Amino acid sequence: MSTSPQGARPRVVLGVAGGIAAYKAALLLRELTETGHDVRVVPTASSERFVGRATWEALSGNPVTTDVWDDVPEVPHVRIGRHADLVVVAPATADLLARAAHGLADDLLTNVLLTATCPVLLVPAMHTEMWLNAAVQDNVALLRRRGVTVLDPASGRLTGADSGPGRLPEPADIAAACRRLLAGGARGRDLAGRRVVVSAGGTREPLDPVRFLGNRSSGRQGVALAAAAAARGAAVTLVAAHLEVPVPAAVEAVHVGTALELRAAVRAAAEGADVVVMAAAVADFRPATRSDAKIKKGDDPARDPVVLLERNPDVLAELVADRTGRAPLLVGFAAETGDEDGDVLEHGRAKLARKGCDLLVLNEVGERRGFAEPVNAVTLLGADGTEREVPEASKDVVADAVWDAVVPMLTP
Ligand code: CTP
Numbered sequence: 001m002s003t004s005p006q007g008a009r010p011r012v013v014l015g016v017a018g019g020i021a022a023y024k025a026a027l028l029l030r031e032l033t034e035t036g037h038d039v040r041v042v043p044t045a046s047s048e049r050f051v052g053r054a055t056w057e058a059l060s061g062n063p064v065t066t067d068v069w070d071d072v073p074e075v076p077h078v079r080i081g082r083h084a085d086l087v088v089v090a091p092a093t094a095d096l097l098a099r100a101a102h103g104l105a106d107d108l109l110t111n112v113l114l115t116a117t118c119p120v121l122l123v124p125a126m127h128t129e130m131w132l133n134a135a136v137q138d139n140v141a142l143l144r145r146r147g148v149t150v151l152d153p154a155s156g157r158l159t160g161a162d163s164g165p166g167r168l169p170e171p172a173d174i175a176a177a178c179r180r181l182l183a184g185g186a187r188g189r190d191l192a193g194r195r196v197v198v199s200a201g202g203t204r205e206p207l208d209p210v211r212f213l214g215n216r217s218s219g220r221q222g223v224a225l226a227a228a229a230a231a232r233g234a235a236v237t238l239v240a241a242h243l244e245v246p247v248p249a250a251v252e253a254v255h256v257g258t259a260l261e262l263r264a265a266v267r268a269a270a271e272g273a274d275v276v277v278m279a280a281a282v283a284d285f286r287p288a289t290r291s292d293a294k295i296k297k298g299d300d301p302a303r304d305p306v307v308l309l310e311r312n313p314d315v316l317a318e319l320v321a322d323r324t325g326r327a328p329l330l331v332g333f334a335a336e337t338g339d340e341d342g343d344v345l346e347h348g349r350a351k352l353a354r355k356g357c358d359l360l361v362l363n364e365v366g367e368r369r370g371f372a373e374p375v376n377a378v379t380l381l382g383a384d385g386t387e388r389e390v391p392e393a394s395k396d397v398v399a400d401a402v403w404d405a406v407v408p409m410l411t412p
Contacts, residue, residue: 009038010182013080013116015089015109016056017096018046020159021125021168025090026051028171029059032178040080042066042109044096067108077108081115086182089113091125091168092150094136100148101139119181119189119233121250122150123174128164144235147192151177151249173249180231180250190407192233197269197328198226198251199280199315201241203259207307208291215281219243221333221376221395222279226251228399229275237269241280259283259312266315270328274410277331277402278316279361285309320356329409330357331402335365345379345387352381358409359383361402380405 012032016025022043032039041056045066056064068077081087089096089109096109100122105111113120122143130136131153140150151174154167168174200222204212223245226238230250238251241262247253254269256262259282270276288308295305316332323330332355336347348362360381377392380402390401 009036010085011083012037012039012178012182013084013087013112014039014041014060015087015092015096015112016041016043016047016051017089017091017093017109018044018049019091019093019125019168020050021091022047022050024168024171026055026059028088028090028174029056031171031175033060035175035179037178038062040084042080042112044107044109065108068111070108077105077111078115080108081112082117084112084116084118086119086121086178087112087116088121088123088174088178090121090123090174092122093124094126094130094133097122097124097136097139097143097150101142119231120148121174121177121181122148123168123177124150124153124166125168126153126166127158128162128166131166145193147189147233149177149181149230149233149250152252169249177230177249180227180248183231189233191229191403194229194234194274194410195237195272196226196229196234197237197239197266197273197276198222198229199239199241199262199266199276199278199282200226201243202281203241203257203262203283205258205283205286205312206290207287208293208295210294213283213285213287214242215283217241217281218245219280220245221398222277223248224395224399225277225279225402228396228403232403234274237273239265239269239280241282259286259315263313263315263318266319270319273328275329275331275406276319277333278319278357279333281335282315283312284314286312314355316355316357329359329406331359331361331406332357333361333363335363337365348379348381352383357383359402359405378402382409 016022039060040062041060041064053064099110100113153165154169155165156167157163158166201219202215202217204214206212226236227248230236236251238253240253241256254265256265288310334348334351336344338344344364352360361378363378376395376398378390380388
């Protein structure tokens with residue numbers, strides 16, 4: 001692979017397939033060029049029915065060709081793919097996904113996809129029925145298994161009166177996914193072909209239809225872990241409990257409310273996964289009863305309600321206990337404060353032993369550290385006795401440090 005020299009503008013190939021959402025690719029192109037990327041647009045022939053070559057040439061400042069017979073002495077079908085730092089196809093139609101999955105090479109874009117050694121991002125857009133069709137879903141699964149990042153389409157209004165999953169995600173979201181992949185490229189795609197599950201956020205345990213017992217987790221660290229894993233090539237399922245930050249475009253999200261819902265979602269996603277990271281703050285207790293109607297104050301303070309709590313299952317401990325042959329690697333989190341029984345590290349070591357997971361990400365909570373902060377400082381405790389300190393850094397940097405520790409622990 002020949003990538004951009006240090007300091008040069010990252011080279012992005014923007015493939016555009018023949019769907020109505022091709023017009024949104026013009027906005028993506030604009031965003032990428034304005035943020036310092038050198039973009040070469042490779043449309044398919046049918047996409048030119050939606051947006052013409054002149055638009056791409058004017059916006060990118062680069063020549064545009066669609067088939068391998070243009071400009072033959074330059075051997076563009078090999079050169080363009082080889083020299084790219086990232087190939088993004090938006091929109092990717094059902095036809096383009098099928099051709100990419102099966103290695104066809106009948107136009108310039110599919111040739112570029114076969115010669116590219118850099119990260120590849122496909123952004124599907126199509127009608128809901130087409131997206132949900134088993135053939136399309138199988139092609140997407142096959143591409144993801146090979147390490148291609150395929151975004152899930154957004155839900156909403158489609159071309160006609162219909163609405164549902166199938167919309168092209170917003171150009172700003174696609175550009176963010178591009179930046180993440182380009183950043184991850186520096187580290188390599190060392191999680192390509194891996195399936196990763198990350199739980200993030202905090203569960204809420206309802207008392208009545210309007211009240212709940214919750215916690216202060218924002219989900220930032222879990223979301224950073226999910227985004228970093230996707231940038232490093234993993235297929236990521238994010239089990240999301242009340243996040244304060246958006247779900248990154250490159251991951252599949254399953255939204256949950258309570259600890260019991262989170263447990264069911266994590267257990268389902270963990271089937272066949274390589275790693276499960278339990279970054280979520282899971283409530284240890286839930287109200288023993290949940291009132292169907294809003295609890296009223298009443299006139300007599302002596303009859304004020306008393307909340308009885310019931311223990312929730314420990315999701316991480318259950319995963320450890322259920323471990324069989326090809327079980328996923330298990331990563332736990334522990335937010336601790338020191339007390340008279342021991343300091344943060346002592347509590348962390350004890351929790352690692354108690355939980356039995358493979359790696360524990362220990363962080364001290366308090367002051368400017370921990371919940372809702374953009375920065376974090378952690379110690380990574382391995383089941384093999386290794387201890388690695390990650391000094392205060394952004395949650396994105398901490399996320400990469402966690403994956404740096406996980407990758408060598410994975411079975412080849
Ligand atoms: N966890 C879990 N299920 C629970 C509680 C916690 O899977 N019901 C997971 C968390 O996601 C985290 C790890 O266990 O990865 C440690 O969570 P923590 O709340 O620190 O552990 P507890 O065992 O509840 O210990 P403590 O008594 O300190 O709260």
